[in-house]
Amino acid sequence: MRQLTFFGASEDQQLPLEIRIRQLKIIDVGKEILGDLVQNLPKGPNHWGRCPFHQEKIPSFYLKLKDNFYICYGCNSRGGPLALPFTATEAGFLPEQFSPFSYLAEKVQLDFWKQEELEILKNELIRESQRVKHEYGFLRRFFN
Numbered sequence: 001m002r003q004l005t006f007f008g009a010s011e012d013q014q015l016p017l018e019i020r021i022r023q024l025k026i027i028d029v030g031k032e033i034l035g036d037l038v039q040n041l042p043k044g045p046n047h048w049g050r051c052p053f054h055q056e057k058i059p060s061f062y063l064k065l066k067d068n069f070y071i072c073y074g075c076n077s078r079g080g081p082l083a084l085p086f087t088a089t090e091a092g093f094l095p096e097q098f099s100p101f102s103y104l105a106e107k108v109q110l111d112f113w114k115q116e117e118l119e120i121l122k123n124e125l126i127r128e129s130q131r132v133k134h135e136y137g138f139l140r141r142f143f144n
């Protein structure tokens, strides 16, 4: 069905950065950041498997699709789609040249050279950490 537009709002008008960030899905970011690890997880309301952030034999890593966060019951790593690229970087899970900032910049059309956009990203990370009830230790290291 054709989308109706009112008051001159165009269909390709960009949503505010906050909204673009909040639309990120843990399953999409998980597949891109963790690759095969998530691709191969069993399908269902939650995906689960071996944690990428610590050594384990019994899988305790879950992607909670409905709640839009990941959690490991082994090492207590936890976060939403915004945190995952930072956590995976810190854990050395990604290639050295990977930058969580560049990744997110592409994902949500963020211009991290603009101080106000970087500020929005930081605020959204804080908001996310409150939502998933987990302190993001990487915030202090990646943001000043």
Ligand SMILES: [Zn+2]
Binding pocket: 051, 052, 053, 054, 061, 072, 073, 074, 075, 076, 077
């Ligand atoms: Zn873990």
